[in-house]
Amino acid sequence: MLEKLFNYPAVLARHRKAPLFDERNSYLAYRADDGCAHETLLRIARELLQVVQILNIPSTSNVTPEHIRTGADRWARQQCRRGRVHTLKWSRKLFIQVATEWLRFLGRLEEVVIEPPLFAGLIEDFTKWMESERGLSLITIRNYCWHVKKFLHWCEDHNRSVSTVEILDVDTFLASCGDKGWSRVSVATTAKALKAFFRYAAQRGWCLPAIAPAIQGPRLFSQEILPSGPTWKDVNRLIDNVATDRPQDIRDRAIILLFAIYALRSSEVASLSLEDIDWENNRISVFRPKQRRTQTYPLTPIVGNAIIRYLRSVRPQNCRREIFLTLKAPIKPLSVSGLYNVVSRCMANVGLHPIHRGPHALRHACAMHLVTEGLSLKEIGDHLGHRSTSATRIYAKVNLPELRLVADVDLGGLS
Incomplete structure (x- = not known):
């Protein structure tokens, strides 16, 4: 692997002569298979050269985290003396990170075993x-x-x-x-x-x-847990803002459309796999963890086209079956927290700062949009994957136009 990274014979020879060449080479090959970019591999290779020279790693015994931290302090001070950096922080942090991950890969890191709690x-x-x-x-x-x-x-x-x-x-x-x-x-x-x-x-x-x-928790008032989310106009503005050719926006647009149109939960989008989309019949299957069953939706053209564009032009080549992956190494499925960050960041980019900024805000926005469109609570509950109508009934409270009509009903003088 090192031969692919360094073209100059003198540089390659310096890496070859340093200790643990095979161990460093195999680790770099592993990181390359994991999707690391060329520049990232170069940075790791250069840092590993300093790690093996400064730590003077024995051929058999393990290395302790304290040994790594001591070596990181020494390396950071050398960098400052040479005028290459102005603070110790980043040189020390990179040294510790690369050394720790490499030694853990080799099985030679003497990690402290954390005892499970008594409970x-x-x-x-x-x-x-x-x-x-x-x-x-x-x-x-x-x-x-x-x-x-x-x-x-x-x-x-x-x-x-x-x-x-x-x-x-x-x-x-x-x-x-x-x-x-x-x-x-x-x-x-x-x-x-x-x-x-x-x-x-x-x-x-x-x-x-x-x-x-x-055990008594604090009293919750009826208006305190009303669902909140952006207006449907703001949701459309959010979707339009990620309609660009940037790889990140292409991926994020497909994610936001799934949240906004199907009102999916974060865990449901995170677990979507390539097999869940039936392209021939234009259907998408979603596993509902609360209902413990799979629910099938028609795949709308706008969502289908967004996912196709992401799969063809942006999604990294990877053996993982989950649809949405990170765009930078290490390539792995987007987590629930990662999806929250995607939606929150996109909302901030268009100046949206609701109380709830994550995917659940788009789920609420979808539900309130369906209410204003005149769908029944049963239909909305089925779309949201609710197990009972009591969970959907709360959205009736936010349909203010309909509530005003009820308030205007003439009760024939009754008081």
């Missing part, structure tokens, strides 16, 4: 119960576990165990979440997760049975 077994049992007994979706289970772990870490910091927790401890924790700037809805979600956990813990005899019924 790991409790979380595992709680997860199985939510999945098998309550039939909750994987997303809900993950969210509940996240909130419960936050509380159990807090308990460890305050020398509390599940068996000794009192309702005052739960109230103190919820209050601390509010003090950190959590919204009332977030605190209420935490309270709901803790109530479920302590209900299960009481069944197992881990805690006092009176804790779960006593």
Whole structure:
């Protein structure tokens, strides 16, 4: 691989004479297969040369992170003395990053084994119960576990165990979440997760049975959880803004159209695979994790054309089956957080700053657009993939024109 990167014989000879040539060469080949650009490979190769010379890596034993940090400090100081950099920060950071990833690839990094927390077994049992007994979706289970772990870490910091927790401890924790700037809805979600956990813990005899019924989150008012999103006019402006020939915009336009037209959730777009699109019959299949079933939609021309353009001209050549990938190495599927960043960035580019800036804002915008178009709540719920009409009913509150008509009805003098 190094022969492909360096043309000058003297430079190539310097790399060949340095220690661990085969190990460096195989790592560069691995990064090339992973989709790294030529310039990136050059930067890694040059940095690896400094890594092996400064660390003086033994032929057999592993290398500790402390050894890497010491070498990074030495290298950064050398760069400053030579006038190549003005601060230690970036030279040190690049040295540590390249050395760590290379040694981990070789299996020669002596990483510190982090012991699982004492409550790991409790979380595992709680997860199985939510999945098998309550039939909750994987997303809900993950969210509940996240909130419960936050509380159990807090308990460890305050020398509390599940068996000794009192309702005052739960109230103190919820209050601390509010003090950190959590919204009332977030605190209420935490309270709901803790109530479920302590209900299960009481069944197992881990805690006092009176804790779960006593947990109360902050009161949520009816207008507090109304869905919010950009207007449909703003959504069209958002779509038009990414109608360019830039590779990033070509990909992002296909993503935004899926969120806006089909009101998909982030996890649903992230998991879309090439096999989910039936080009012959113009259909797209989406796995709904909450319903635990696949829902099929007609593939509209605007969405189909956007995806085709992305697949043909932008999507990196890769064996992954997920549709949406990163455009720079390492090439991997876009995560849920990555999709949030895509939508949030595109909204900011057109001056949109709603309360919620991620994909869920486009889901709400789609739902409100369907309401104004006159579709029934049942039809809207089917489109959104809701399991019950109660989840869709909230969108009736935001149809202000229809509510004004109701307010104008003559009740014949009744008061």
